Amino acid sequence: MRKRLIMVLTGILSCIGTTLAQNTVSGLVISQEDNLPVVGATVTIEGTHSGTTTNSEGHFTLSVPSLTVVLKISCLGMNTETIPIEGRSNIKIRLFSQNKTLDDVVVVAYGTTRKSSYTGAASFVKSDAIKDVPVTSFENALTGKVAGLQVTNASGQLGGTPSLRIRGIGSMNASNDPLYVIDGVPVVSGNVGQMSSELYATNNIMNSLNPEDIESISVLKDAAASALYGSRAANGVILITTKKGKYGKPKVNLKMTYGFSPSWATKNYEPASVQSQVDMMYQVYYDANYDAKKKDAAEIASTTALKWLNESFNEHGYQLTADGTGRYQDIHISEYDHSGRGGKYYDWEKAYFRSAAYQNYDFSVSGGNGITHYYSSLSYSDQQGRSRTNDFKRVSGRVNLMQKAGKFLDFTTNVSFARTRQVGFNDTRNTATNYFYEVHNLLWGMYWPTDYKTGLPYTDRYESYAYNNLYYDKLWSNNTTNTQISAMETAALHLSPGLDVKSILSYETTGVKGHLYYSPKHYQGTSTNGSVSETRTTYDDIISSTTANYNKFLGDHEFNVMAGFEAEKVTTNYTRSTGTNLANSDLQSISIAGAYDADGYKWGHSLLSVLSKADYNYKQIYYLSASYRRDGSSRLSKDNRWGNFWSVSGAWNLTNERFMKNFDRLSTLKLRMSYGINGTLPTNDYGYMSLMTFNSRYMGDPGSQLSSLASPNLSWETSHTTNIGIDFGLLRQRIRGTIEYYTRDSKNLLQDVPVSMVTGFSSILKNVGLINNHGIEVQLDGDIISNRDWLWTLSVNASFLSSKVKKLYDGEDIIWKDPTGDDNRAQFIYREGQSTLAFYGYEWAGVDKSNGNSVYYVNDPSDPKKGDFLYKGRGATYKYESANYTIIGNAIPAVSGGFCSNLKFKGFDFNLNFIYKIGGKLYDGAYKDVADDGYYWARIRAASYYKNMWTTDNPNGTQPRLQGTDLRDAIQYSSRHICSASFVRLKNLSLGYTFPSDLLKRAFISNARLFFTASNLWTWAKYKEADPEVNQYGTRGWETPICKTFTFGIDLTF
Template identity: 50%
Template sequence: MKKLIFIFLSVLLVNAGMAQTRVTGKVTDSEDGSPVPYAVVVIKGLRGVGTNTDADGNYSLSNVPPDAVLVFSYVGYKTQEIPVSGRSVINVEMVTDALALDEVIVVAYGTSTKGTFTGAASVVKADAIKDVPTLSFENAMGGKIAGMQITTLSGQAGSTSSIRVRGVGSMNASNEPLYVIDGVPVISGNVTQMGIYTSSNVMSSINPNDIESITVLKDAAASALYGSRAANGVIVITTKQGKQGKPVINFKASVGITPSFATDNYEVASTEQQVELYYENFWNAGVLYDGMTSEEASASALAQLNKRFNKHGYTFSAPDHTVNSLTIGGDRAGQYFDWEDVLFRTAVYQAYDLSVSGGTEASNYYTSFSYTNDLGRSVINAFDRITGRMNFGQKIGKYIELNTNINVSSSNKEGFNDSRALGNNYFLQSRNLLWGLYWPTDYGTGLPWTARYGSYAYNPVYYNNEWENWSKTQRVFANETVTIKILPELILKSIFSFDNTQTLDHLYYSALHFSGTATQGSVSENSTKISELVSSTTLNYSKTFGGVHNVSALVGWEVAKNQTDYQRSTGTNLPTSALHTVATAGKLDASAYYWGHTLASMLSRAEYNYDNKYYASASFRRDGSSKLGPDSRWGNFWSVAGSWRIDQESFMDALSVISSLRLRASYGVNGTLPTSNYGWRSLTSYANKYMEQPGSSVSTIADADLSWETSYTSNIALEFGLFSQRLTGSLEYFNRDSKNLLQDVPLSRVTGFYTTLDNVGEINNRGLEIELYGEIMRAGDFTWSAGLTASHIKSTVTRLYGGQDIIWYEPTGDDNRTKFIYTEGQSTLAIYGLEWAGVERETGLNLWFLNNDKEPDLMVDGRPATYNYKNASEIVLGDAHPKLFGGYNTDLAWKGISLSLNFIYKLGGYTYDAPGRDINDDGYYWERIMSLDAYENRWTPLNKDARYPQRVAIDMEDVNQKSSRHMHPADFTRLKSITLAYNLPKDLLSKIRVSGARVYFNGANLWTLAAWKVYDPEVNEYGSRGWEMPIGKTYTFGIDVSF
């Protein structure tokens, strides 16, 4: 009996083996017939049985039953199921699927796909920023996202950037976006308390190589779930996670140099030209205003020159008493000190990253360590950073998953901020204060080193040993996420995070330093500790009914607590320059504060789509903040949105050229909180004394009705894909009304205060955004693609308290560099001042348009004008906002070689040139050196069509007026980044057990085309150029190796 059973089973097995066959074939693109490499081919219903196509699209699959069904799939193509029906050769043409091409994007409290998401969101992937030599990821995003302006505030190592998403939304509260890392809102912005001395960008604590993607949420439908913090947009950062498979070790190293600035920046006239201007100032003053003869004026001017520079080894003469005959003599004739060579260096940037990642079916991990060092172009500026990250995920059984993300960083920045008020601003000194006739040594005369030159200039070589300034920042950010699958369609998710930033600022002046002489030396230590706890829990439901009704819903809550602990100690009358510590000071002073705020929220979202054609969503969040009083503490923020996938309609079948077409629209409300934690309460200060006894006074007046600033945003967009997604893009219009804006309103003087904040202002931002991407060519191993972003935003003040105008000054400059006005109907960056009418051709005098009813001195271009600026009236001169801004890029690849170019541009608008009053003045500040532009374009009897007036050493005020004289077109385009890379052949690498290796070159800011060429056109968010260190041309070489 056993033998019969054995024979029967053997026959069955043989027959089964004979029934199975080998299937081969080729998978190609249905449009152009090109092979589809690495497509997945599996037998339906048999788990783990399948293969992939090779590089030429060929596949071979053994042991395929004759009645099997093969499933062909690949990213960007529609999945196809094809019955075998006994065949041994099956060729397949894959059809592109616009829905399948959708990239997964991280949105508020979850994920979505770009094709199904009803809000306005743009994504930047890690590949787009990985080669840019930057300390903070924001600096690498310029021009990549429509509607977002990124401005680099300085070329200093460790400097901060400013980001504006869809315009200006507030007058007195924050205009910065909310940052979210791995699902948690985090601390952002400048965390130092040293004012003009130094700044610290807390976002530079994140290693850009740890970032997987960056999503920018721009409208209310995308960001309303973040409620009161999301009116200015949300930047969602997702860090890298491990993937299932063997451990992957990746090492990346890059070294770069910045030998020069990216553009000319107030290039100075030569030493001979400077002396000529100096002589001309006093010669003109003597002849024109003091009634001197040319001989007397020449003698007076020469006396000034010899008095100033004889001790430096120079003498001066003018044989025929004119400027043209001026000569420089003396022991140092023809020798001039190169201050730029002393104050600046070739900056060196180096970065090293090591990461290990991997995972199994139950767990994954990603860990990294990085070190970055940037020696800035200024010899006193440097930045270094160490970061470590650990991301770990673990499944516990079938229903629970834990995820832990920890980031630790420590950074150190040295050097002062770029302030006009500080003598340590080397860019200012080299361009305006330090003559080539100045020598830092004793000149071989036996005299001591010169500490100061005249009224303005200081000797940096002398003072470099008499001060120090540094800022150290340490950050720990950790979050723990627990996900519980209660049912297949019901998931509970809870997040707890801790974000702690500690900054220590140190500032020391010896008794010999010009800032420490009056106090016999000083030292200050500032400690700032900011911590934030966030806890959120959400319940997510998602289910499909009847195969076409897709429903999802989310409900949850969130609480956040933010605390700041600040302490300052200052010591003066230092006994020695050897110890730079407060403990040794003869006189002490201190201050401190401890404050914070809390936020409690309830949130919900519902989404529905029918048959992947029609989508609708709604969200609601209710926030309560301790920053507001009991009667206005709670605010409601919500959104509604919908979209229509037009390409899924049957009437689109005949339009084969259109592969995707979607219309979406949204409307919603976001909010912004006041910056003050206690604006609704009266506060008492104990900083005052009475008769040397402790005393107190009311420092702020209460406004119990202080409330949220609210933004009402509508958005409509058309997204499209043509030629099987070879060309994709979107056209988007938005309108954002910001209401209840905080504004200073007048109070009765009997209160003891002049103004108080009230919710009365309104601003409107509306604009048009365009994003385009196209695959220009795909031919064998060669690909060529290009992209474009373009944004037009009009930002207008629509309501002010009592309709009264508000004059204000740019807050980033300690010298009040730009004057603006808020006036109803005008731009939020309306530049305000006198309208300069140019230079009178025959006299070289300044002219001003009157812009009032006063009697004119003359007519200029048919308009009343005057010689005296005091008779003229100020008006709105122009708009610092550009008319159009964005970026364009192109990528080419052939086999293992790739070339990427990324440009940014700005068209329209004006830049206010604050340093113009320093380097292009009319002659009064004769101790200062002047720019080459001032020398070449000044008025003289031989240059009557000049841009600048005649130089006279008595005109102090004209050049100092806030006027259109210092306004210039802001148009420019810049090659922000170019990358040339080569991936080494895998067959070569496999011999040395390396899975991948890539070498690359990156150039940053290598080419600039600007309408005004005197200074770097990439300026701050207020459209103002100050004495900030310009950005430089950087050349970086790197290697990226995986094992």
């Protein structure tokens, strides 16, 4: 009994001693931005679960074993801080919002990291860099802002799909597009279907993402940055982070923007005057009818030429006469049959195109405390294209909610909705429906939309094969509607200090509805008595992923490991129905059709992955990182289904070395190096299997046929990338820069390989090719002036790229056509040792000064002097068919990039953004039409052609003489249409003013800013015919040009 009493007393005394040994620490946690108390912040003793939370006034009280421990303070939406107590009993702690850190936290693959500790090659763009830019998709706002990222557009039509290329071209038959990831989830991207089937205006799914909802964009460029995305990351990754609620009081934001696009960015194939056109057409007809063997040859030729001209233009109210019978005559254009059109010409440019209006409204509410953060937005955009038939509208909404459920569990819910409607017209070389093509090459000013005799619309086809679409526009419709809904739920579990587990479940569905209608009265509908086509495409994407991340400090050593798995299933459903022989010309429903046709398809693929990553750093000086991912794809056979992708990287932060302390002017110096392997999948979901099509029918019974041969050995294309980089900062970071060297070998590229004709096919896909991309990237930023009132920063980036084909099947060349526009405007060749964008055609030597004929080099491989005659020491000919194709240019520039100037003075801000390209060539496919020296006589030719054309009075002309007997010369692939691709463009200019906060308080406004922007304001280029900013293949055709755009707006925060 005595022993038991002693033991109890001893325990009680021990507990009392322990309690007395505890110390109490009190403190206040406030926000660095506005000094407001941070409610619900978690305060723990580092390395333990002991802790508390701040109250409604930001205060906390915590018992600690000693006053030497370290406190860890965390709060949703703010950066975690570790604070040594160092003997203090009362502490004031400031927390930074996650976008206000001194050492930026950046979004990378499957997480975030400090920019200073990152070992990969990546560029980071904040929302401020793309705000105020009037674009339908954020992609276009990235132009010139990221070294190594090329953003181009095949068309200026609203809603079209831009091309993004990161560090060159990595595939011949698979995709060259980067992977898009939004808030940690890979998403469907790019063109989700041509508008209404046969009309070649693309439909960009990224238009569904409101640019105002974007917080930041990370562009991952090397294997160390992107290898965790494995088989989808060979062409780089675009990581998009949407806005989240920030700690503080609720903020209501309203942004309204209005604008207009009054003109094209540049002149485009400016037509010669009507008088010049008529004079030249007379000469063409004269040549075609002149026969020197006949008596009175000149009179016959002149009379016949005038007859043909009058047959074309009498019905439009014009009479054409000449004073003489020679080839070179001034043709008189006068009124015919009292038409009232003498001396008047119709302005088709003004009729078809307009000063397009732009309006955009963005409304958002955001805020948060220590427990809940929220951001919600609603947006409406209505934009007109310069063509009267091109419009784009978008309604979108988003809710991002972060909820803390106790100390150890956080939930994030992201839900978005968008509906876009795109109305467009034909963007190809189509004589009937491409209005830009018609105005600049087909619609003479002597063609009128009305019949001068009756005043009714002119409905026949003009001599140039164009139509009066002012009338026919009312008899057809063409539109595409996208509806996209996405939902993502994330649960983050904090199991122990340093150990977190995060699970994501995401679902995205996109519905694309296409509609194309031709009235029975429309020239495209007369043969079928009207037609209606409806297409429905649905994309469903389900992704589930779980990752576990563990971070641990052991003295000067920091370890971070991550492991996880991911599963994705993508399903696509497509249906098309077409009805003809419509019962009513006013209704646009298939149900009124007398005949029907329909088809449909369903396809999809799945991807299963495991992934891991390990990072280590010592004293934040030496960094090592390694990642590994194993993907299994349903697009490949069972024997080749799994692929391994990995990377290793390291960095040396010399800034933190002791021997660097005396180098005061060098504030940052870090060396990086990485190597790794990524992959690319075949684009065909079932390419390894033989496929059947069931689109044949006989007597009501279905039929089928073999549509493709099996290629069971299909495998991954693999990208092997080495990257060496240096990051530096001078003068306390007033000057900052990055220089990168990279080389990327894309191996096992898919190529069409010949097979026996007995199979019924000519080729199948096999993994045989190799392409190398290598280059240097430079990014420089500097604060030129930085004081209380002034801040002037300059930024410039440059990308030097070499992209060459290294290996082809049996070393045999591959000749291919430009796939954009469907008009075969240019021809390319893949040849070992040559550029991946090598133009292939006849080498045009120029104009023979003695006769004005085009001269072509023969380029006989056995004898360079072989030909009909010698020209400048080489074998040459007047006949292109006697010449040989050769490489005539390279579309890849020597250097490209952008430079920006951002100036702030008190409340004013003034920003300039330039883009440039130096070197490389472009192929002007449209110039074949406007500089035609004989083919299609009724075409309008450009003023520049007449100005530079050879004549007896202009023997030094650089363009060949016009010949009515030469029918094919201009349309051949030749270097006559190769031009310099170098240009500099002022892409965006913006001017803003932010009102002083003291003036706004009475109106309950916390921030107000007025702004003005101008896009595509100025361009310098050697190439003068049209816009030098061409598509990703370096070609120009008859696609709609881009516009100059001016916008005005106000941005209010309440």
